[in-house]
Amino acid sequence: MWVKKAAIAAALLVAVAGAAPGVAIADPTTPATPDPAAPTSVAPAATPKTTIDADGIYAVGTDIAPGVYTTAGPVGDGACFWKRVGNPDGATIDNALTKKPQTVQIDPTDQSFKTNGCQPWQLTEGAPPPQESGLAPVIAGLQLQAYMAQLNARAAASGQAPPP
Known part of the structure; x- marks a missing residue:
């Protein structure tokens, strides 16, 4: 009708x-048929950002470009949290909760980068952060064992039995 x-x-x-x-x-x-001679407009591909200026989770290579990023630290008196998530299993590669300025290497193989409470992150031409040698945790463990031995010795000297 x-x-x-x-x-x-x-x-x-x-x-x-x-x-x-x-x-x-x-x-x-009658439905209109497109003119094959008419120019077609194709939206340009979005370029990943090199600045992260808000809390959130950003896909590496899509939302943000991989590289070395720096931030001046937390906003106000809060703490700055960041996390690199791996691909394809989504496991945490590295993270920190800090009140200090940070430098993070976001690799092209990372799945995403999460930030919360940090000042803006900026892609830099700087060197990646130094890799931990693994020595610091070993030393901390040895120091803890030494402190526990001292406490147990003092407890025994005062007549108390050390914990099992």
């Missing part, structure tokens, strides 16, 4: 307005 009304309206429009010689009036009941 609607198609008939549209065709009648189109016919009335041509009859009332009249068509100029050689000009065709399109029938509204």
Whole structure:
């Protein structure tokens, strides 16, 4: 029913307005076909950002470019949290909760980067952060064992039994 009304309206429009010689009036009941000679517009591909200025989770290579990023630390008196997530299993590669400025190497193989409470991150040309040698945790463990031995010795000297 609607198609008939549209065709009648189109016919009335041509009859009332009249068509100029050689000009065709399109029938509204016929779907338009695209002109193959007409230029097509394709949206340019989005370029990953090199600045992270808000809390969130950013896909590496899509939302942000991989590389070395730095931040001045937390916003206000809070703490700055960041986390690198691996691909494809989504495991945490590295993270920190700190009140100090940070430098992070975001690899192209990382799945995402999460930030919360940090000042803006900026891609830099600087060197990546130094890798931990693994020595610091060993030393900390040895220091803890030494402190526990001292406490147990003092407890035994005062007549108390050390914990099992």
